[in-house]
Amino acid sequence: MTSLRIAVPSSGVVVLCGEILLALLLVVVVFAFRHWVKQASLRKLPGPPSRSILTGNLRQMFDAGAMPFHVQLVNTYGNVMGLTGFLGDTRLVVSDPVACTAILLKQQDVFEVAPWSLETFRQSFGTNLLASTGALHRKQRKLLNPVFSIKHMREMTPMFQSVASQLRDILISKTETGAQELDMSDWLSRLALELIAQGGLGHTFHSLNPHVEESEFSRTIKEYMPSLAKLQVWTPLLPLVSRVPPRLLRLGVTCLPIPSLHNLIKITDCIHENAKAVFDLKKSLLEQGDEAFIGEVGEGKDIITILLRANLDVTDEERLPDDEILAQMSMFLFAATDTTTSGLSRILLMLSESQDVQEKLRQELTAAQERADGKLGYDELDQLPYLDAVCRETLRVFPPGNFIQRFTRSDTLLPLGKPVLTKDGPLMSVYVPQYTAVHLDIRAVNCDPDIWGPDAAEWKPERWLSPLPSSVAAARVPGVYSNLLTFIGGGRSCIGFKFAQLEMKVALSQLIPHLRFSLSKQEVVWRFGSIVTPTVKESTSFKPQMPLLVEQIQV
Numbered sequence: 001m002t003s004l005r006i007a008v009p010s011s012g013v014v015v016l017c018g019e020i021l022l023a024l025l026l027v028v029v030v031f032a033f034r035h036w037v038k039q040a041s042l043r044k045l046p047g048p049p050s051r052s053i054l055t056g057n058l059r060q061m062f063d064a065g066a067m068p069f070h071v072q073l074v075n076t077y078g079n080v081m082g083l084t085g086f087l088g089d090t091r092l093v094v095s096d097p098v099a100c101t102a103i104l105l106k107q108q109d110v111f112e113v114a115p116w117s118l119e120t121f122r123q124s125f126g127t128n129l130l131a132s133t134g135a136l137h138r139k140q141r142k143l144l145n146p147v148f149s150i151k152h153m154r155e156m157t158p159m160f161q162s163v164a165s166q167l168r169d170i171l172i173s174k175t176e177t178g179a180q181e182l183d184m185s186d187w188l189s190r191l192a193l194e195l196i197a198q199g200g201l202g203h204t205f206h207s208l209n210p211h212v213e214e215s216e217f218s219r220t221i222k223e224y225m226p227s228l229a230k231l232q233v234w235t236p237l238l239p240l241v242s243r244v245p246p247r248l249l250r251l252g253v254t255c256l257p258i259p260s261l262h263n264l265i266k267i268t269d270c271i272h273e274n275a276k277a278v279f280d281l282k283k284s285l286l287e288q289g290d291e292a293f294i295g296e297v298g299e300g301k302d303i304i305t306i307l308l309r310a311n312l313d314v315t316d317e318e319r320l321p322d323d324e325i326l327a328q329m330s331m332f333l334f335a336a337t338d339t340t341t342s343g344l345s346r347i348l349l350m351l352s353e354s355q356d357v358q359e360k361l362r363q364e365l366t367a368a369q370e371r372a373d374g375k376l377g378y379d380e381l382d383q384l385p386y387l388d389a390v391c392r393e394t395l396r397v398f399p400p401g402n403f404i405q406r407f408t409r410s411d412t413l414l415p416l417g418k419p420v421l422t423k424d425g426p427l428m429s430v431y432v433p434q435y436t437a438v439h440l441d442i443r444a445v446n447c448d449p450d451i452w453g454p455d456a457a458e459w460k461p462e463r464w465l466s467p468l469p470s471s472v473a474a475a476r477v478p479g480v481y482s483n484l485l486t487f488i489g490g491g492r493s494c495i496g497f498k499f500a501q502l503e504m505k506v507a508l509s510q511l512i513p514h515l516r517f518s519l520s521k522q523e524v525v526w527r528f529g530s531i532v533t534p535t536v537k538e539s540t541s542f543k544p545q546m547p548l549l550v551e552q553i554q555v
């Protein structure tokens, strides 16, 4: 018989560990109490009662069906309110344009991205735009901004058209025998993935090639967000390990009994290895000269090749090291796919609900395709007023991301455009202490009746065809796109907003003239999250779904 021997630590060690834990707990309690006292002014703001001592209003805020709750909050409490987070911590929720300007532009360094969010993206992909702050972020942006210029979007348009026409042909072949119910969310996500693969990386995932099996790279990218979501509760701990050397951290993590964490490491390793292979190929093509790109995916006009070229032409101080360029590649795949899929899905759903709008858009696109002999370029697409109106209106009323979150790095005074009625009376600014989570409600700003008029919450593409109310310009919303906050504004605004708009316009120009989309019997509802996603009513699956009836247009 074998005897089982367990090493029991001496009582001295146990006592020491206990004392260290107690001391740590005391530090946390003192810090939490100090913070609670400093947040006294925030607790005087209007806001809903807390639901739980432990989680406050967090469940209501982040529940998959939270959208009506957020709409009702703004209607009840206005543009500045306090909600309760963990253990009585107060979170600020704002949609006042003057406050948004302070958060995104004037006090950007105070209202930074939360440290755990930065660390999640750094650990996942390396030092990329979503993971950097301050001077490093500005340096990366400086080199990346020109890559998203209109000139480059123009050059990319034929490639976008070719990818979108593949989807058109697939849908045409699937509907040869008549109308079919198809999961358009799945098809649009394949399109978005292939567009960022070809346009961003000069690589193909074959996502729209029925004869080639989906690549490991493409499968893994899709698994990243759901795997991250499973680890959401742990992410606030990430900043604690930010200084641990990567090898040591990896060793420690592999010893932890958390299978979803091991899975996430496998996923990020796979993304890194595949991105590295594409990166090495692009670098070697660049060394061989322009001719080497002939016949390659993207033909040297993709974002990463343009970036690699630009990186050669800058001073040593401005140059990004290879690992930072590699980190941007993986991050782009993540930043560009779910957002665009959500936006495009919403447009198709709205067009399915409003057949008259779909028909009007079809007439505009068909005429434009005929004029351009089927080769609509960037400028032709840009000049189609109804297409532009449909895209803008959908991104206004239904932004793919409803909120962005910031975290104060120091105490500050947040100015307001309209007074907020606190328990101490009306105030034109709010004192926000350090370490406060601040949520900027994008949808509430985009649909503010004081800015857009009494029909602000309604989807009406026609509103963009006549001059907008003067209150729109007067509000000075700090957004990079059409007085909207959909892509936010300031130093951290969405760098890919022109890329995203082009994707949407190209996709619609290929699909709408040939296919009619209408609602199926299954009701589509939207799940609230960092990106809103469609699903069918009562579905328990996390996979986005949007069944629509698709049929060919008979000419």
Ligand code: HEM
Pocket (backbone or CB within 6 Å): 113, 129, 130, 141, 196, 200, 332, 335, 336, 337, 339, 340, 343, 399, 400, 401, 404, 405, 486, 487, 488, 491, 492, 493, 494, 495, 496, 497, 499, 500
């Ligand atoms: C409809 C589609 C899209 C929407 C609604 C959208 C929205 C946003 C928003 C709201 C942010 C700010 C996030 C924050 O600071 O917390 C952001 C950042 C970003 N987006 Fe987009 N995005 C879209 C498509 C794209 C595409 C196609 C790309 C790339 C090709 C892209 C790349 C990025 C990057 C790199 C950032 C980080 C910028 C920085 O921190 O400096 N996005 N996006």
